[in-house]
Amino acid sequence: MEQFEKYEWIVDAEDQGTRIDKFLAEQFEEWSRTLIQQWIKEGYVKVGGNKIKANYKLMENDEVILKVPPQKELSIEAEPISLDVVFEDEDVIVVNKPRGMVVHPAPGHYSGTLVNALLYHCKDLSGINGVLRPGIVHRIDKDTSGLLMVAKNDLAHDSLAKQLKDHTVNRKYVALVHGNIPHDKGTIDAPIGRDPIDRKKMKVTDKNSKEAITHFVVKERFKDYTLIECKLETGRTHQIRVHMQYIGHPLAGDPMYGPKKTLKIEGQALHAKILGFYHPRTGVYLEFDSDIPEDMMKLINELRMRKE
Structure with a gap:
């Protein structure tokens, strides 16, 4: 008997009018829109219990069910x-x-x-x-x-x-988040587990969760945004994205955990800037630093200009 992985959604007002294939592609970054369209054609996606076409436009309170076929x-x-x-x-x-x-x-x-x-x-x-x-x-x-x-x-x-x-690997990220964080630094110690409603998402929860700790330092403040550096103590799926949403400062551009109205960037404004570890053969500590990518720097510079 074939085993299917099942996902369910109730469509909210923000997603009303969105094509079903586009909606599903936004939920699953590792699955292409073409593959999702194929699943829709083969009947693995239903809305209100009925088969639909890839161009079906969602309505508020639609019940969407996806059964992912074995790959x-x-x-x-x-x-x-x-x-x-x-x-x-x-x-x-x-x-x-x-x-x-x-x-x-x-x-x-x-x-x-x-x-x-x-x-x-x-x-x-x-x-x-x-x-x-x-x-x-x-x-x-x-x-x-x-x-x-x-x-x-x-x-x-x-x-x-x-x-x-x-937890001996040094991992520091730079992130641009919504809102103005009032304190200069902080630690978010909140367990993360799978979202019981949307299984593709993670969330802060006490059920079936694992310890998750993120330290952050404010690097620069703008009118409606804050640039921060995050240091991971643990490495849970979507950890920074979930933790920053949890304290009310979701990442700019985050399609899964952020607001719809955000800065213009393809995906969340998050960059793994520093990586340090001990060489597996020599034991020597190595640390590397990478430049913030051009699209993210452009946003930061635009926000700096707004301040002036």
Whole structure:
């Protein structure tokens, strides 16, 4: 018997008039709109219990149900995609991932990912995480840019994974958030788990959650926005995005946790700027710093001009 992963939504007023394929594509960054349209055609998506077409426009209070069909695990092809390599030796690669790139293949995104690029760049990647995630010890969201460490062998993978588990990896992000944060620094200590209503989202909850701690420092204030630096003590899915929404300051441009009216940027204004870890073979501490991407700097400069 086939096993289906099931998702359900009740459409709110903000999403009224949105095409069903567009709505679903916004919920699942790792699944392409083309794949979702195929699922709609095959009847895996229903509204009010009825099959619909991809151009169906949602109405408020529509009940949307998606049953994701089982996906076959495919072999992943190496692709000649440009990589911004910050550091590389026989054990580790540190790359600066651009906004919009998926880290590893998943249903609907079997090409164009960081893993496809890495397989072309070097043939030796750790196999611990299987065929879809070779070398990947941690990830950042599709629309988050910045530094990522990748293991080239199992020794490196084990070491880096342990450092992540022991919270000894130094990870600092720069984020642009809605509102004016009044205090100069703070710590958000709030457990994160799967949202019981929208299973693709995470939320602060006491049920089936894990400890999540984010430290932040205000770097610059604007009229309606604040630029902050976040340091992760734990590494939960969507941690910064969820925590900042939780305290009333969601990330600018965040399609999942932020308001509809926001600054013009493709995805959340979040950049993994600093990454530090101990080299898995030598034990030497390495730390890397990457520039804030151009689209995010443009927003920051525009906000600075508004202040003047």
